[in-house]
Amino acid sequence: MGAVKSKRVPRAVRERQMLDAAVLTFARRGYRAASMDEIAEVAGVSKPLVYLYLNSKEDLFSTVIRRESEALVAAVTAAVEPGGTADRQLWSGLEGFFAHTAEHPDGWAVLHQQARTHGEPFAHQVAAMRTEIVAFVTELLGAAAKEAGCVGELAEREVAGLAHALVGAAESLAEWANVRTDEGASGEREHPSAKDTAATMMNFAWTGLGRLTGGERWAPGGLAVDREGRSAARG
Structure with missing residues (x-):
C-alpha cells in the first residue's frame, strides 16, 4: 500500500500562518528577543521554510x-x-x-x-x-x-x-x-x-474638558447630557 500524500498548503495560507505567528511572538517577546526558531515553532513549520518565504528576521518584521x-x-x-x-x-x-x-x-x-x-x-x-x-x-x-x-x-x-x-x-x-x-x-x-x-x-x-467637567456628555445624535441627566440639543 503506497504512502498517503499530505495535502499541500497553499503558499498564501502558509505565509499568513507564519505572519500570525510572527505578530504573536514579536508582541510578546519583543523584536530583539524573538527568534526565528520560536516563530517557526509557533507557526508549525521549519525554520528554513520561514527564511525561504519571508527572508531575514528584519524583512519579516517589516512585513508584519x-x-x-x-x-x-x-x-x-x-x-x-x-x-x-x-x-x-x-x-x-x-x-x-x-x-x-x-x-x-x-x-x-x-x-x-x-x-x-x-x-x-x-x-x-x-x-x-x-x-x-x-x-x-x-x-x-x-x-x-x-x-x-x-x-x-x-x-x-x-x-x-x-x-x-x-x-x-x-x-x-x-x-x-x-x-x-x-x-x-x-x-x-x-x-x-x-x-x-x-x-x-x-x-x-x-x-x-470645560463642558465635560460641568456634567455634559457627548452622545450619538449630538446631544449633551447635563449633570442632572437632562438632554439638550447642541447649539
Whole structure:
C-alpha cells in the first residue's frame, strides 16, 4: 500500500500562518528577543521554510508592520459612516479604531510598542501609517469646521494640529483600554468596550474638558447630557 500524500498548503495560507505567528511572538517577546526558531515553532513549520518565504528576521518584521498598518487603516476608514454628520463620522471612525486594536492586541503592540523603538526602517513605516490616519482625521475635522461655519484661520492653521493631537490621544487611550480591566457582572475581568472607549474620546475631544467637567456628555445624535441627566440639543 503506497504512502498517503499530505495535502499541500497553499503558499498564501502558509505565509499568513507564519505572519500570525510572527505578530504573536514579536508582541510578546519583543523584536530583539524573538527568534526565528520560536516563530517557526509557533507557526508549525521549519525554520528554513520561514527564511525561504519571508527572508531575514528584519524583512519579516517589516512585513508584519506593513500588514498590521494596512489592516488598521482599512478598519478605520471602513468604519466611518458615509454621509453622516461630522461628529458621527468621527465617532464611527474612533469606534472602528478601538474595535480593531482591541480585537488585534498583538498587532497593536507591534505597531505601538515595538516598531517605534527599533529605529529605521521600522519607525518610518509606522510614521507613514500614522501620517495616513492623521490626513484622514484632518479631512473629518475640516468638514466639521465647515459644518459649524468656522472658516479661515482655524481651517487653515489649526485643523492639522488638532488632528495630530486627536490621533495621539486615541493611540494612548487604545493602550490604556487594552491594558485596563474592569470587573463585570459575572465577576470576570473585562476590558472596556470599543463603544465605551470611543465615547470617552468623544467626551474629551468633542465635548471638551470645560463642558465635560460641568456634567455634559457627548452622545450619538449630538446631544449633551447635563449633570442632572437632562438632554439638550447642541447649539
